[in-house]
Amino acid sequence: MSSDSIDIINAFALLTNFVILPALSYGSQLALGALAVTLVYSVLRFSNFAQGDSMAFGTMIVILLTWFMINQGWTISGIPTALLVIPVAIIGTAIYLLSMDRLVYKFYRRVKAKSITIVMASIGVMFVTGGLVRFILGPRPQIFADGERFIFSVREFKAFTGLEQGIALKTSQFLTVTIAILLVAFVFYFLQKTKTGKAMRAYSDNKELALLSGIDPDKVVTVTWLLVASLTTIAGALYGLDKGFTPQQYHLLLLPIFASVIVGGIGSPLGAIAGAFLIAFSEVLLTYAYKKFLIYLLPLSMHPTSLVQLIGTEYKYAISFVILVIVLLIRPTGIFKGKVLVDE
Amino acid sequence: MSNFDNIWQSHKTIISFTIMAILLLFVGFNQSWALVLGIFNLCLISAIMALGVNIQWGYAGLFNVGIMGFAALGGISVILISQQPVAEAIEVGGFKMLFALLLGAITIITGVLLNRKGYNKWLIALVVIIGYLATRYYFSNAADLIEKVNPAKTGYLGGLGMHVMFSWIVGGLAAAGAAWSIGKITLGLRADYLAIATLGIAEIILYVIKNEDWFVRGVKNVAGLSRPVPYEVNLQNSVWFQDMVSWIHSSSLELLPLADQTAQLSQYVRASSVIFVKLCYSGLFITILVVMIVLANLALDSPWGRKVRAIRDNEVAASAMGKDITRQHLQIFVIGSAIVGVAGALLVTYNGIFIPTSYQPLRFTFLIWVMVIVGGSGNNLGSVIGAFMIWFLWIQSGPMGLWVVDVISNFTEEGNTITEFLEDRVHFLRYILMGSVLLMVMRFTPGGILPEKNKEL
Numbered sequence A: 001m002s003s004d005s006i007d008i009i010n011a012f013a014l015l016t017n018f019v020i021l022p023a024l025s026y027g028s029q030l031a032l033g034a035l036a037v038t039l040v041y042s043v044l045r046f047s048n049f050a051q052g053d054s055m056a057f058g059t060m061i062v063i064l065l066t067w068f069m070i071n072q073g074w075t076i077s078g079i080p081t082a083l084l085v086i087p088v089a090i091i092g093t094a095i096y097l098l099s100m101d102r103l104v105y106k107f108y109r110r111v112k113a114k115s116i117t118i119v120m121a122s123i124g125v126m127f128v129t130g131g132l133v134r135f136i137l138g139p140r141p142q143i144f145a146d147g148e149r150f151i152f153s154v155r156e157f158k159a160f161t162g163l164e165q166g167i168a169l170k171t172s173q174f175l176t177v178t179i180a181i182l183l184v185a186f187v188f189y190f191l192q193k194t195k196t197g198k199a200m201r202a203y204s205d206n207k208e209l210a211l212l213s214g215i216d217p218d219k220v221v222t223v224t225w226l227l228v229a230s231l232t233t234i235a236g237a238l239y240g241l242d243k244g245f246t247p248q249q250y251h252l253l254l255l256p257i258f259a260s261v262i263v264g265g266i267g268s269p270l271g272a273i274a275g276a277f278l279i280a281f282s283e284v285l286l287t288y289a290y291k292k293f294l295i296y297l298l299p300l301s302m303h304p305t306s307l308v309q310l311i312g313t314e315y316k317y318a319i320s321f322v323i324l325v326i327v328l329l330i331r332p333t334g335i336f337k338g339k340v341l342v343d344e
Numbered sequence B: 001m002s003n004f005d006n007i008w009q010s011h012k013t014i015i016s017f018t019i020m021a022i023l024l025l026f027v028g029f030n031q032s033w034a035l036v037l038g039i040f041n042l043c044l045i046s047a048i049m050a051l052g053v054n055i056q057w058g059y060a061g062l063f064n065v066g067i068m069g070f071a072a073l074g075g076i077s078v079i080l081i082s083q084q085p086v087a088e089a090i091e092v093g094g095f096k097m098l099f100a101l102l103l104g105a106i107t108i109i110t111g112v113l114l115n116r117k118g119y120n121k122w123l124i125a126l127v128v129i130i131g132y133l134a135t136r137y138y139f140s141n142a143a144d145l146i147e148k149v150n151p152a153k154t155g156y157l158g159g160l161g162m163h164v165m166f167s168w169i170v171g172g173l174a175a176a177g178a179a180w181s182i183g184k185i186t187l188g189l190r191a192d193y194l195a196i197a198t199l200g201i202a203e204i205i206l207y208v209i210k211n212e213d214w215f216v217r218g219v220k221n222v223a224g225l226s227r228p229v230p231y232e233v234n235l236q237n238s239v240w241f242q243d244m245v246s247w248i249h250s251s252s253l254e255l256l257p258l259a260d261q262t263a264q265l266s267q268y269v270r271a272s273s274v275i276f277v278k279l280c281y282s283g284l285f286i287t288i289l290v291v292m293i294v295l296a297n298l299a300l301d302s303p304w305g306r307k308v309r310a311i312r313d314n315e316v317a318a319s320a321m322g323k324d325i326t327r328q329h330l331q332i333f334v335i336g337s338a339i340v341g342v343a344g345a346l347l348v349t350y351n352g353i354f355i356p357t358s359y360q361p362l363r364f365t366f367l368i369w370v371m372v373i374v375g376g377s378g379n380n381l382g383s384v385i386g387a388f389m390i391w392f393l394w395i396q397s398g399p400m401g402l403w404v405v406d407v408i409s410n411f412t413e414e415g416n417t418i419t420e421f422l423e424d425r426v427h428f429l430r431y432i433l434m435g436s437v438l439l440m441v442m443r444f445t446p447g448g449i450l451p452e453k454n455k456e457l
Helices: A008-044 A051-072 A081-110 A115-137 A154-161 A171-193 A195-205 A207-212 A217-243 A247-252 A254-264 A269-287 A291-297 A313-330 B002-010 B012-030 B033-060 B067-082 B087-117 B121-148 B164-186 B191-211 B232-237 B239-248 B250-254 B258-301 B303-313 B315-320 B325-351 B361-375 B380-411 B417-444
Strands: A150-152
Touching (some): A008 A051, A008 A171, A008 A195, A008 A254, A008 A269, A008 A291, A051 A081, A051 A115, A051 A217, A051 A254, A081 A115, A081 A217, A081 B417, A115 B191, A115 B361, A115 B417, A150 A154, A150 A171, A171 A217, A171 A269, A195 A207, A207 A217, A217 A247, A247 A254, A254 A313, A269 A313, A313 B164, B002 B012, B033 B067, B033 B258, B033 B303, B033 B325, B033 B361, B033 B380, B067 B164, B067 B191, B067 B325, B067 B361, B087 B121, B164 B191, B164 B325, B232 B239, B232 B258, B239 B250, B239 B258, B250 B258, B258 B303, B258 B325, B258 B380, B303 B315, B303 B325, B315 B325, B361 B380, B361 B417, B380 B417
């Protein structure tokens, strides 16, 4: 490391380990959350402020079930127990979200309330949900990851390649990216190919016409919440496995998720995913300290003395906000040209 | 039954305010007058804040989810205006900081101007990035210097050393400035963009306050803020106050033997000084609230108010009549946020201490919303009664929760896990309580306690 030579391979390995892999998994988690917001937005026509806290709710069920399973000794070695309980947790979250829909949102749909009124109701739901999670699990951090921590560790990677800098692939990162790809593929397949998915898109494009052609609105709404529950629970569980669980942190995820949705183009599922990765990479790239990276790339005389960090990590949530503002200023429709700019 | 209903319908305002007064008096007789005045003063501040939000939501249907941020802006202006400047810190890093901030401002202005002129986007990005890096270099340098000056006591630049009342106006202006920039970006787009943007800006304002120690000391808090009213100690030592207290309590004092009278009197003086200070604050806050309500109601009855309601009720028709909707919304958003900023400044002045970590979205954003909705959106007096009722409920729900836990623990053994669990978590039930109150009112009585009177019918 003290040598004067320029070492591109090690620099790249460093960047992969500390920037690319974390950003990929964080982006995938955001993408799932953003996709859930997009689904609610397109079918139910409101921005769901309760998304962050719903993710916390889903994760709470996962955590409780994981503790139970570990207590009972029902684990499979190597695999995080959380992964095994996700299907059950999805059912729990779905029941919760559907009952919230029946108790709260259904009324506003019936009276055809303005979308901003439903947004306010969703803030009420946000506080109820957040309160429930904090009441049951407490406000403190929880760790529920077990099983193998790494697919391959830094040491194994170094021994294998002989590089000075190692790359570690965390199990949670690998799982996040794999599951996210599968889930997104499933959602897109569902929306494009199945009859119910087509009904959902028709309902989203033109509600009156869809009702006229015999689409059952209750079924569309229920299926939407089921999809949202799956996305929400899985996104929350993966985020928790990767970074640990605190209710407040999940609540704050709302901002990057909304930023992803708007940057990508509100109402566009593809845009939500693209927006999520844009936000995730910006956050990680801007808060990473480039000192070591530059030491590999620059001759000795030009080695930096400071951390070379563009923005302090404490401001990482500000990044998504700034991106949001820039997009609203330059291209309010988002990258993928979302559907609506002004209220209908 | 219908008789009661008629009375309620025709005298709603009087009845609801009377009930509130009785509740407060009840607490006063049963607990203590200092406590009830404390609740009353916070009710007044909340009422001012709720009035600001009501102007945004009730007059124009603008959804501000960042009340916390605007209140915090009002709060820091108290420090920046009323605290004495820290001469040493200014000498060491003041000008460097000024230079860094100017550099930042120039960068932003250049970026905006180049964008308006339609230059290449990449060129603009390059200019902004270089400007940012230079700003950051000088900025962190200056911040380090300032924070090193006596970090245990100051470590920041201090304020301008002016009278604290001046900071209330500045607090309003600061909040108005932030609201203007947010409104300029998001108004005219979808309605929920404003909600999302205000949510974001509030969090960011608090991140800045908590992390920039050179600015308002970060999480180290700023205590001992100056007051617009006398201090208790000075009151206790002043002759006129002692005379007044002995005159008020003369009947009870005369019953005591002479030896006990002085001891009893000094006890009365101590208790009365606390109440007197709180009463002074009440007087100030009531004056401000009444002036604001009168102005707000006059505005609502004027042609301006008619225009505003017309826009709220039918944007398309209003814009067909040639009204500039975005401009009107921006105006209302700025006015409402300014009032929230003033209330934020009043709150910090009243507390005498600025604690950044006390700014929680539940307490500052959500609670105010519940007040507006419960009181009756669009009705200024409604938001006042809403503020009183909800703040009272909020303050009393803490002790009530603990009392319930206490009752439960009487039935269980010592060290029972369930009671420990409940004691630890019971205050989170307030989230659920307030959320449910909001949802119930929105669902079953969308007009609130005092619904808006439709003046056009």
